[in-house]
Amino acid sequence: MIPIASAAASSDKPDAASSSLSIYEQRRDLYEKIGIQTQIPWYWLAAIDQYERTITPRSRKKAKKEIKTDRLTSIRFKEGIWSGPINPDPADTNLTTIALFGGIGKDASADGAADPTNDDDSLYTMASYLISLGYEEEDFQIALWRYYQNDSAVRRIRQFAKIYKTFGPIDPSASAFPLPLHSIYTYRDTWGDRRGWGGLRTHEGTDLFAPYGVTVRSVCYGIIETKGWNPYGGWRIGIRDLHNRYHYYAHLQGFEKKIEVGDMVTPGQTIGWVGSSGYGPPGTQGRFPPHLHYGIYRDTGTTEWAFNPYPLLKQWEKAERARSR
Structure with a gap:
C-alpha cells in the first residue's frame, strides 16, 4: 500500500516537491484539497x-484535447454541461457567461477562469455537482x-469509493498470480476453445490445471462482487478491481470462510481452493480434471466484454517470480 500523503497544493504541473511523490500520492493530495473545500470524503472524488x-x-479525438498527459484527473464533462447547453462557445471559461447559460463550470484555482482542463477546476466542479x-x-x-444516467456507473463508483476508503x-x-508459484500447476492459452456442456460455446478464459486443494488467490486489489454457485462455473467468485475489470474464478473446491460479497481483497489473498465443481446442479463435482478457470471482463461504461487473460497471467507470473528473487 502506498503511504498516505498530506494534503498539499496541486495544479496542472506539479512543483518540484510534489514531483518526488508517486502519481497516486499527487492525486490523493488533490482529492484531499478539493475535499476540504467541499466537505466531501476524498475517496468519493x-x-x-x-x-x-x-x-x-465519447470521442478519442475529443478526449485527447480534454485530457493532457500531465494532468492528474481524468474527468471528461458531457458536452454542453460545463459551459451551458446553449452557450455558443463550448470552450467558454468566463464565469459570468457560464452561469448565464446554465453551465456548471467553476473556478477553484482563483485565476478568474473556469477551465475544464485545469485539475483543480474540473475536480471542484464535479465535487460541487456531487x-x-x-x-x-x-x-x-x-x-x-x-x-x-446509468445504474452501473453509480454501482461502480460506490465500489471504487469503498476500495479507496x-x-x-x-x-x-x-498484482499477484492466482496460484502460489511454489505449487504444481500448468496452463496454456485456451482462449476460444470449444466447449460443449450446456450447448456449443467458446471458452472465455484460461484453465490453470492443478491438484485439488491448491490455494486460489486474488490477483488484485478489489471488492467481492459475486460468490456462490452457477451451473457452468460451479463454486465461483467474482472480484471487481479499480480498472473496472471483473475477475472470474470458477470450479472451486470451496471458498475462504471469512470472505463474503462486499468484502475487500488484496493481491495474493486466499479466496478459495482448486476443485472440479460445476456442469450441473449445486454440489456437482468431478466431471472434469481439477483446475481453476480464470476469466476477465472489462466494463467500458456502456458494455462489458471478455478478453483473453493469458497474456496478463504470464505477465503476473513473471513479475511475481522477479519479486521473490
Missing part, C-alpha cells in the same frame, strides 16, 4: 476520477445517476 479513467471516451442534493451517500448516488491511494496495477 478518487472513485469518480478513477471511474472516468476506465470508461471509453453535493448539489446534499451530503449523504444517498444524495451522492442520486446526483451521480443524474449525471451518468479501505486501502488508501493504491496502485491499481498491483
